[in-house]
Amino acid sequence: MLDSNKIRADFPILSRKVNGKPLVYFDNAATSQTPQQVIDVIVDYYSNYNANIHRGVHTLSQEATDKYENARNTIQTHFNAKHAYEIILTSGTTESINLVAHGFASILDKGDEIIVSALEHHSNIVPWQILCEKTGAILKVIPMNLEGELEMDSYSELLSDKTKLVFVNHISNALGTINPIESIIEQAHKVGAAVLIDGAQACPHVKPDVQALDVDFYVTSAHKVCGPTGIGMLYGKEEWLTKLPPYQGGGEMIDEVSFEKTTYAGLPHKFEAGTPNICGGIAFGAALDYMNAIGFDTIAEYENELLAYGTKRLLEIEGLKIYGTSKNKTSVISFNLKGIHPYDVGTLLDKMGIAVRTGHHCAQPIMTFYNIPGTVRASFAFYNTKEEIDALVEGVKKSKMMLS
Amino acid sequence: MQSIQEIQAEIIEEFAMFEDWEERYQYMIDLGKDLPLIETQFKTDDNIIKGCQSKVWVHAELNDDKIAFTADSDAIITKGIIAILIRTFSNQHPKAILEANTVFIDDIGLKEHLSPTRANGLVSMIKQLKMYAIAYQTQLK
Numbered sequence: 001m002l003d004s005n006k007i008r009a010d011f012p013i014l015s016r017k018v019n020g021k022p023l024v025y026f027d028n029a030a031t032s033q034t035p036q037q038v039i040d041v042i043v044d045y046y047s048n049y050n051a052n053i054h055r056g057v058h059t060l061s062q063e064a065t066d067k068y069e070n071a072r073n074t075i076q077t078h079f080n081a082k083h084a085y086e087i088i089l090t091s092g093t094t095e096s097i098n099l100v101a102h103g104f105a106s107i108l109d110k111g112d113e114i115i116v117s118a119l120e121h122h123s124n125i126v127p128w129q130i131l132c133e134k135t136g137a138i139l140k141v142i143p144m145n146l147e148g149e150l151e152m153d154s155y156s157e158l159l160s161d162k163t164k165l166v167f168v169n170h171i172s173n174a175l176g177t178i179n180p181i182e183s184i185i186e187q188a189h190k191v192g193a194a195v196l197i198d199g200a201q202a203c204p205h206v207k208p209d210v211q212a213l214d215v216d217f218y219v220t221s222a223h224k225v226c227g228p229t230g231i232g233m234l235y236g237k238e239e240w241l242t243k244l245p246p247y248q249g250g251g252e253m254i255d256e257v258s259f260e261k262t263t264y265a266g267l268p269h270k271f272e273a274g275t276p277n278i279c280g281g282i283a284f285g286a287a288l289d290y291m292n293a294i295g296f297d298t299i300a301e302y303e304n305e306l307l308a309y310g311t312k313r314l315l316e317i318e319g320l321k322i323y324g325t326s327k328n329k330t331s332v333i334s335f336n337l338k339g340i341h342p343y344d345v346g347t348l349l350d351k352m353g354i355a356v357r358t359g360h361h362c363a364q365p366i367m368t369f370y371n372i373p374g375t376v377r378a379s380f381a382f383y384n385t386k387e388e389i390d391a392l393v394e395g396v397k398k399s400k401m402m403l404s
Numbered sequence: 405m406q407s408i409q410e411i412q413a414e415i416i417e418e419f420a421m422f423e424d425w426e427e428r429y430q431y432m433i434d435l436g437k438d439l440p441l442i443e444t445q446f447k448t449d450d451n452i453i454k455g456c457q458s459k460v461w462v463h464a465e466l467n468d469d470k471i472a473f474t475a476d477s478d479a480i481i482t483k484g485i486i487a488i489l490i491r492t493f494s495n496q497h498p499k500a501i502l503e504a505n506t507v508f509i510d511d512i513g514l515k516e517h518l519s520p521t522r523a524n525g526l527v528s529m530i531k532q533l534k535m536y537a538i539a540y541q542t543q544l545k
Contacts, residue, residue: 341479343457
């Protein structure tokens with residue numbers, strides 16, 4: 001059982017007030033809050049061993065390098081990657097995706113196909129459109145149904161020997177749907193296509209095993225799992241990372257340089273040009289340690305309880321419609337009040353100290369599909385409580401009264 | 405006719421009567437509901453200002469030497485603020501519009517709605533009102 005009082009005490013921000021009311025933070029799908037344990041690691045880094053890594057012989061540089069590489073090992077263990085050098089530390093999910101898209105520019109030929117899903121975030125659509133423009137490859141889209149689930153029959157039909165890459169998010173940011181990635185990966189491999197999974201929304205809720213999934217690339221950001229912003233990772237199978245060309249040129253990523261020819265460093269450094277986000281990387285490791293100490297099974301069980309409770313309570317409100325009603329979803333509730341713009345609801349909730357996301361959630365195609373300007377999205381984390389959900393329900397009722 | 409400054413002072417006075425945010429927002433919501441809608445023929449893509457969060461439509465017409473604005477939004481709170489802005493800027497001379505500022509919005513506790521990062525289209529709307537004023541001022545000369 002999860003002791004929410006004990007856990008809430010770890011998060012200093014949760015005791016602050018917003019507009020004179022106790023903060024209710026339900027924008028966890030956008031970014032998670034940071035526990036004191038991770039804040040301490042950040043303070044410790046800058047207080048005690050801030051130095052550039054991998055090339056200094058002095059003590060501070062050694063200490064910082066050790067901690068940074070230890071964090072990589074923590075991330076490797078967490079995702080069960082075969083080798084630590086298959087974990088590339090990036091600035092986040094978006095950079096990880098762009099790194100792979102950039103690499104595939106030298107692999108794809110005209111007429112090759114890339115499959116993405118209708119449930120994607122803009123950051124998951126645009127890099128592939130750019131890649132297609134560059135290479136003459138064709139972008140295909142797996143459609144979704146009204147529940148917000150992917151149409152798997154259509155997916156099977158889209159696959160062919162022309163398919164070179166399939167790109168799907170593990171969990172949808174706008175609706176919370178958990179996609180059947182096991183089946184998506186297996187079917188793609190049958191036609192020889194590589195699969196990249198965006199785990200940004202999944203990692204706060206589940207612990208993916210990249211070897212069991214047999215996924216080719218898996219990407220995520222630290223700030224969704226109680227870590228800082230500006231750091232994330234790309235897991236890639238060794239064979240793929242070896243095949244892809246470097247993404248950016250710079251220090252750290254080279255072996256030998258002359259004006260005639262440069263040879264590149266081995267993995268993971270080939271993809272880590274320049275001084276990395278050292279403190280961020282170390283804090284990313286600490287954040288995963290923090291969540292693992294609570295346990296992902298415990299987290300999932302508690303969040304499912306919040307989801308069931310939140311869904312039931314919100315549906316008590318007449319005229320409230322939930323978008324994304326798959327049985328397989330995480331603790332995200334996207335909703336609208338009939339005839340009321342989501343921006344208005346979000347603005348009034350903020351006045352009551354309740355932080356939710358409003359708008360299209362960088363997923364305009366999904367909003368177009370439902371023919372709505374956007375939704376109000378409440379996303380729960382393991383440090384939220386049923387009392388906070390009650391406050392949300394009261395807030396939505398009050399907003400409805402004021403706006404109708 | 406009242407000057408922009410006089411109207412703004414009047415609005416500040418009206419808002420001073422409210423005791424809390426609820427009364428203030430309820431008033432704005434009611435203003436939003438009463439805002440004379442833009443005529444359908446002017447609710448076009450040419451007149452749209454796309455915010456990330458809400459959309460705003462603005463139309464301007466020159467009557468003698470004054471500009472009349474009509475506007476709309478798909479979000480009611482945005483529309484309420486538009487109503488306040490239209491009340492101050494509409495039926496004024498282009499020169500007066502160009503010289504006016506929107507500091508009074510801070511004074512009535514609605515500052516956050518005019519933040520450039522708010523993405524509700526209002527900041528762009530004010531720019532648009534001023535653009536119309538520049539255009540019509542040139543025409544009047």
